[in-house]
Each structure stands twice: as structure tokens, then as C-alpha cells.
Amino acid sequence: MCQVLSRLACLVVSLLICLLSWSNQYRGGEIGWLDRQGACTFIRVGSDMRQAEQENPPVKKPPSLWEVLGAALRRLSPMYWEERMLFGGASDRELLKQTFFFPERQRHPFGTHPIFVLRITHPMAVEVCPCSTKGRMAARFIRQGCTLEITGKVMDRRSYLIEAFRFPLPSDPAFWKPLSFWGKVPETCLEPVQGP
Numbered sequence: 801m802c803q804v805l806s807r808l809a810c811l812v813v814s815l816l817i818c819l820l821s822w823s824n825q826y827r828g829g830e831i832g833w834l835d836r837q838g839a840c841t842f843i844r845v846g847s848d849m850r851q852a853e854q855e856n857p858p859v860k861k862p863p864s865l866w867e868v869l870g871a872a873l874r875r876l877s878p879m880y881w882e883e884r885m886l887f888g889g890a891s892d893r894e895l896l897k898q899t900f901f902f903p904e905r906q907r908h909p910f911g912t913h914p915i916f917v918l919r920i921t922h923p924m925a926v927e928v929c930p931c932s933t934k935g936r937m938a939a940r941f942i943r944q945g946c947t948l949e950i951t952g953k954v955m956d957r958r959s960y961l962i963e964a965f966r967f968p969l970p971s972d973p974a975f976w977k978p979l980s981f982w983g984k985v986p987e988t989c990l991e992p993v994q995g996p
Contacts, residue, residue, distance in 0.1 A: 870951060
């Protein structure tokens with residue numbers, strides 16, 4: 801117990817010495833602190849700090865999971881979805897069940913449309929809307945030639961967000977498992993539909 805107290809007292813004395821030294825040195829543009837051994841260390845602030853940063857550049861941030869996986873991502877569970885993500889392959893039959901009106905008519909029994917993530921209120925409470933190449937009832941669109949974030953996929957055509965038919969993502973995996981992840985739409989690629 802005595803050893804712990806003496807070590808604690810030594811640490812407190814070292815801290816006081818460091819603080820007193822720091823208050824004296826601060827006018828000179830130095831800051832002091834105690835290292836693990838109890839020694840007081842000083843660094844000079846101001847123009848010398850820039851020089852120190854140049855000598856020891858900051859460590860690069862490791863790439864995010866999205867940057868690492870990038871174009872290799874094909875399927876993505878809804879718990880990882882983010883706003884403005886775009887997915888292809890939503891079955892027209894399933895979309896019709898969810899929206900009651902979209903698409904207006906099915907061209908063939910296995911037709912699909914992309915879906916766009918509008919809002920996420922909870923990891924499993926995702927609001928989406930279908931996308932179409934026809935702009936009826938659309939207020940915004942994703943412009944042609946847009947490079948999607950994460951995957952680098954380039955949009956080969958204009959895709960209108962049919963937000964009038966928004967719906968909550970069904971919890972049934974049969975709806976979202978077949979969806980293929982296209983990427984995340986940058987804000988700059990979302991444009992308003994101009995009136996006639």
C-alpha cells in the first residue's frame with residue numbers, strides 16, 4: 801500500500817512540476833504534459849508546429865468498408881442501406897403489390913424496375929420508391945451519365961424517382977434478397993424535373 805501511495809505522490813508532484821513548468825513555458829509558445837514514465841514533455845506551438853507536421857505527416861485514415869468492397873458488392877442487407885442508395889431488379893409484381901398502381905401495366909411477367917432509398921428512420925424501417933425511365937408523376941430524376949458512389953457504376957439513362965408511390969420496405973426477404981446493389985447516388989446527380 802505504501803508503494804502505491806508513494807508512487808501516487810510522486811505522480812502528483814511530477815504533475816505539479818509539469819504544470820508549473822508549463823505555465824512558465826506557455827508564454828514562450830510551449831505546451832507540456834506528463835508521459836507514462838512521469839517525465840514532463842514540451843512541444844512548441846505556432847509556426848514550429850507546421851514544420852513538425854511537415855516532418856511527420858498525419859497518418860492516412862484507413863479506407864472505409866465501402867471503399868474496400870466497392871464494385872464487388874452485389875447484394876446488401878437492408879441493415880446496411882443508406883439514403884440515396886439505388887438497387888436494381890425489384891419485381892414489377894412485387895412493386896404492384898406494394899404501391900397498388902406502379903407500374904401501370906406489365907410489359908412481361910418478369911419485368912423489373914430499380915428502387916431508390918428515400919429515407920431511413922430505423923435500421924429496418926426503410927422508405928423506398930420505384931424508378932422509371934418515364935417521368936410521369938416524378939419531381940426528381942437521376943441524370944444520365946451519373947457515376948454512382950461506392951461501385952462506380954455509370955447510369956446509362958435518366959431514371960425518374962416515382963416518389964408518389966413511395967412505400968416502406970417489406971420485411972419479407974423475398975422482396976429485397978433478389979435486389980442488386982447499384983451504388984449510392986451523389987446529391988449532385990439528383991435534379992428536379994422542369995415543368996413543360
